[in-house]
Amino acid sequence: MAASLDDDFEFNSQDYYSLLNVRKEATSEELKASYRRLCMLYHPDKHRDPELKRQAEQLFNQVHQAYEVLSDDHSRAIYDIFGKKGLEVEGWEVVERKRTPAEIREEYERLQREREERRLQQRTNPKGTISVGVDATDLFDRYDEDFEEMPGGGFPHIEINKMHISQSIEAPLTNSDTAVLSGSLSTHNGNGGGNINVTVRRVTSAKGWGEVEFGAGDILGPLIGLKLFRNLTPRCFMTAQCGLQFSPRGLRPSCSLMTARHLDQNTMGYLQWRWGPNSAMTTSLVRDTKSSHFTLALQLGVPHSYLMMSYQYKFQDEDQTKVKGSVKTGWFGTVVEYGAERKISRHSILSATVSIGVPQGVTLKIKELELQRKSSATDIAKKKQEAESAVSIHTHMQTHRYSLCLIILNAWYGKFVSDTSQKQEKAKVIDVTVPLQCLVKDSKLILTEASKTGLPGFYDPCVGEEKSLKLLYQFRGVMHQVISADTEPLRIPKQC
Secondary structure (H helix, E strand, O other): OHHHHHHHOOOOOOOHHHHHOOOOOOOHHHHHHHHHHHHHHHOHHHOOOHHHHHHHHHHHHHHHHHHHHHOOHHHHHHHHHHOHHHHHOOOOOOOOOOOOHHHHHHHHHHHHHHHHHHHHHHOOOOEEEEEEEEEOHHHOOOOHHHHHHOOOOOOOOOEEEEEEEEEEEEEEOOOOEEEEEEEEEEEEOOEEEEEEEEEEEEEEEOOEEEEEEEEEEOOOOOEEEEEEEEEEEOOEEEEEEEEEEEEOOEEEEEEEEEEEEEOOOOEEEEEEEEEOOOOEEEEEEEEEOOOEEEEEEEEEEOOOOEEEEEEEEEOOOOOOOEEEEEEEEEOOEEEEEEEEEEEEEOOEEEEEEEEEEEOOEEEEEEEEEEOOOOOOHHHHHHHHHHHHHHHHHHHHHOOOOOOOOEEEEEEEEEOOOOOOOHHHHHHOEEEOHHHHHOOOEOOEEEEOOOOHHHOOOOOOOOOOOOOEEEEEEEEOOEEEEEEEEOOOOEEEOOOO
């Protein structure tokens, strides 16, 4: 049940109150008035164009679903506590029906406090990996004389000879500073070690950032490092890194420099120079599309030089299944790898890789990756598409209705940054003029204290950041401007 509650509070869950533009304490009359008004606006029969009719039908169904839930006291109380997931549970009752809405709301307040605690934990963005190496050489290269002497009928000897565990958490200190704590443990053929690192990153501008790293381990010794990133042009960037390792053999300095350039929409070219214990010059070409990922790399260095080529195919399914293969050849020999990767839960990926090398032998690697719990680009794109559909319908409806006393001239929603360029500001602000024009009724615009992200025609352009609404409107021939916080109620004109 705890897992279900965590899922309920994801950012992309539908807010029925915001969709209907009513308060959480709205009465049945307020709900009914808002529902009737939105039904008139989104009724599919009002549109002849097939695409507009389809979009209007989707919005009409969303409004109808929201009203059905909020107009029923029991369903509304469950929705307030558990969200949509609580209404979709089958086979058991989430809340006893004999309990009153007041009792359920008391439980809701308790869950709200727990929700805030979970949000604080989620800000740390935990990420971890577990890798296991299995030595299966005997499956391919059996020594019969050895197997005859072994008990158990001479079964191949398979063992786990390698394991690696790593974990990292990050926490924002300020709007521009982030701290990351990471650590890892590994063992190979009976020998093991570990390290811990602390990194502090500061975003200096929209074009660059810098970070300082402090590390310690039981093998190489303490480490101090500095890394800088800078966008040179819209298609090219550079990173520079230097470090100082305090090893038992003395100080071991190192530095590296990498430049990268977008060759086209899906292709990147990299050139890296590295100086230190493993000095090398590496050039690589990476092409990443929706269905595949290809890498070609050449390294010349001491002690290893190699040529590597890898290809990964991405299946277009919900589990994000991928199959991959690679070949790598150099002074150390030749290694061929093939494997697969699949998403096994919301935050975990499992992969298995078979490595066949000369003279290394055969190795099976099993790896589980815990994904960061962040808003996915797919969910954001879906919300954006829904908002654009609502805007299309609103634009069409503007030819049929217009308010003579109150006119919304311009409206923007998102994060406004006064000390940056206009280009950056546009990237985090969306135009919501048309959606707000359709919310004007009787020369009045009334928005509740709910987040405006859920309003028809809106979506979140800057997830996790503070947002506001900026309006320029005309009332009875006089121009006005107002700025309202995301969850602040708004009434235009103020006398309404």
